[in-house]
Amino acid sequence: MPIxxxxxxxxxxxxxxxxAVLFLLGAFFASRAFGNGQSGLAWGFVLFAxxxxxxxxxxLDWTTFLFAHTISEVLDGVAFILIFANAVQRLGRPAPALR
Numbered sequence: 001m002p003i004x005x006x007x008x009x010x011x012x013x014x015x016x017x018x019x020a021v022l023f024l025l026g027a028f029f030a031s032r033a034f035g036n037g038q039s040g041l042a043w044g045f046v047l048f049a050x051x052x053x054x055x056x057x058x059x060l061d062w063t064t065f066l067f068a069h070t071i072s073e074v075l076d077g078v079a080f081i082l083i084f085a086n087a088v089q090r091l092g093r094p095a096p097a098l099r
Contacts, residue, residue, distance in 0.1 A: 012061075015055075015059045016060070019052045019053075019056045019059070020056070022048075022052045023049050023052035026049030027045075029041075029042075029045040030045035038086065040083075041083055041087075043082055044078075044079040044082035045083070047079035048076060051072040051073075051075035051076045051079065052072075054071045054075060055069070
């Protein structure tokens with residue numbers, strides 16, 4: 001038996017719920033980032049949310065696992081780069097002056 005075979009006992013609705021919650025978190029953080037003028041962070045969270053939608057397409061039986069997983073991983077990878085680059089860029093800026 002391969003490692004992790006127990007996961008097959010979880011019904012698809014469980015995975016859909018996990019991905020739906022993660023999608024909502026990504027959408028929420030994107031909305032907050034856009035609202036604060038942080039478009040780099042916002043687009044990273046948008047891509048993360050889109051990756052979660054892509055994962056859901058497999059659990060809805062609309063795509064194959066490999067297709068959904070590959071698309072999601074690419075979106076997550078670019079999202080990670082955007083979020084990390086924006087965070088590092090912000091760390092390099094001087095702190096705003098206290099009044």
